[in-house]
Amino acid sequence: MSAPALIARGVDKRFGSLVVAKDIEITLPQGVRYALIGPNGAGKTTLINLMTGMLRPDAGGIFLGDEEITRLEPDARVKRGLVRTFQINTLFARLNALESVALAVCERRGIAGQWWKPLPAYRDAVDEAYDILASLMLANDCYRMTRELAYGQQRLLEIALALATKPKVLLLDEPAAGVPRDESTELFSAIANLSQDITVLFIEHDMNLVFRFASRIIVMVGGHILVEGTPQEISADPRVREVYLGGVHHG
């Protein structure tokens, strides 16, 4: 097995008396498709915030490959290949799709501070942005303002922005949130078709999608990891069944 792509070691986080992450241990091998599941309020999004640097852990460490990144700023983590998307569309409303993705490409290529040449002079960067949009079936609408795109297209643009950074590890926070069932399968097929060099962790509530697209599953409850295993192991685990069927948390 190849070296792990992302490791969380003993990560703790509390807001006052509320424990949102307790002794989190995660090791993502390179190229896997991991699902992160759990009831609402289990701390799934918080965990993504902790790993990407949007929150600082109280204790523990985050490692990307061999490098400790616990104290790095979010943008520095992205530069090293740890990238996320957002559960609620977090896009550039008055940029069109091409500009949005070109922006991310320019940042990655280190030309985003360049202010003397016009953007189209960087034809490679612009073409790369266009190709990313085309691979997600957004090419025909790439000159439309982001806020005018259909909701499902905006979800795809979320992923396009992340891909433009050339991630090594991609953390997808409910990529299909709010997308109708038939379209969400399409969206997950696009994720499944991503390069095997990219390690993917996604949060998802739809168990059909989870069992179809994840090679391994992490179950979180109340800020800690309940169990981690293959889809078969998870579906057979009585503790997981209790969490989901016992109805303690469900609302």
Place this chain on the structure above:
Amino acid sequence: MTAASATPTAPHVYLEAQTRWRVFEIVFWLATLVPLVVFPSYLVLASQIAITALFALSLDLILGYAGIVSLGHAAFFGFGAYTAGLIAKAGWGEPLSGLVIAAIASGLLGYLASFIISRFRHLALIMITLGLGLLLAEAANSASWLTGGADGLQGIKMWRLLGYFTFDLYGYAAYTYSLVTLFLVFLVARRLIQSPFGLSLRGIRENAVRMPAIGAPSRAHIRKIYTISAAMAGIAGALLAQTTETVSLEALGFPRSADVLVILILGGAGHLYGGLIGAIIYMIARDQLSGLNPQYWYFWIGLLLIAVVTFLPNGILGGLAQLASRWRGAS
């Protein structure tokens, strides 16, 4: 429909088309030459308008493009004005080098301020920029040995522009000098907003949360544009000092910061020409209205402002752009 989607415009062709000079732009810049021929008695006013337009353009880069609000931008205008004035008073009255030195001085001040500015947004930023502006204005007031305090900086004597043109009462040299400077700085600003850096600024304006998540060092971008904007404001201030051969505390004061904000919002922030159009309307309105009634002209400015933000929330240029796209969509 299918033909259009089968052969969409290539992305770099589309983006190049966005950067092309429009007809209205050419008309606008040709029109700026009109006062030289038609209204020679208004050249002093025209020069003031060009200077104010340049100041508003500098604010547009940070407010209109990067979404960084400021209520203290006169600090950089005034700092440039005093720098240019003091150099001339000290015996170096050459205008062009004075302009460059003032730009560097204001840019440096902007760079220092940007370390605080880049950490805040919205309401906090209004308070901080307001505070910085007030600090500098009071400092200039109390350092009357240097600035002349409330009497203003007297005794500035400018040399001839390029060794030939004098800044006289008629304002030919003043307007030409201000206009050419405005145009050159405008070219820089226009290029900047079409560059990858300009795109990053719009990214910050549109979604400051997303920027770090695509690997963008937003604070570094903000520090950079703030420095550039401050230098441009300093050039505007220096122009005022040089063409009027005096600097008063008004150059630094809060009313000037508020005026330039009003001008930009009136014209339309984030359109590059908004500050220019706003400056023309505001300065001419002030000239005419204060001629009618010198005490109450702010009443009409207030009315104009309320009318504009009510009916044209994106300013005059924003409204015109909307009209143009509707007309293009209909035809």
